Amino acid sequence: MKVVLFFSRFTFICNIAFLLFAFFRWIEVKKTSNTHNDVVLPVPFLKNLVITLGFSAIIINLAMNLVYLVFIVSGNSKKILPWLGIANFLFLILQVYYFFFYKD
Numbered sequence: 001m002k003v004v005l006f007f008s009r010f011t012f013i014c015n016i017a018f019l020l021f022a023f024f025r026w027i028e029v030k031k032t033s034n035t036h037n038d039v040v041l042p043v044p045f046l047k048n049l050v051i052t053l054g055f056s057a058i059i060i061n062l063a064m065n066l067v068y069l070v071f072i073v074s075g076n077s078k079k080i081l082p083w084l085g086i087a088n089f090l091f092l093i094l095q096v097y098y099f100f101f102y103k104d
Helices: 002-034 045-074 082-101
Strands: none
Touching: 002 045, 002 082, 045 082
């Protein structure tokens, strides 16, 4: 059970990274609309890590929500922290909207 709790927390951290990823993307879109040069700026390591975790968060979150679903169907839902499961599910809805329906 500690493995599921660990991955639930890791998924939540990836979801926070997704919010930062969306914020960085918004900043880049705003910056490119004001300037017209096509220069790629180097991304620092921490920002690069946040972008990678944020972009892959939808896959990690989908897998974790499927694990939650298996636990709920099998009747072991008491082993899941309710606030963490709800937060990860809400992030999944937000991520699906952002990656598939949101247009800049």
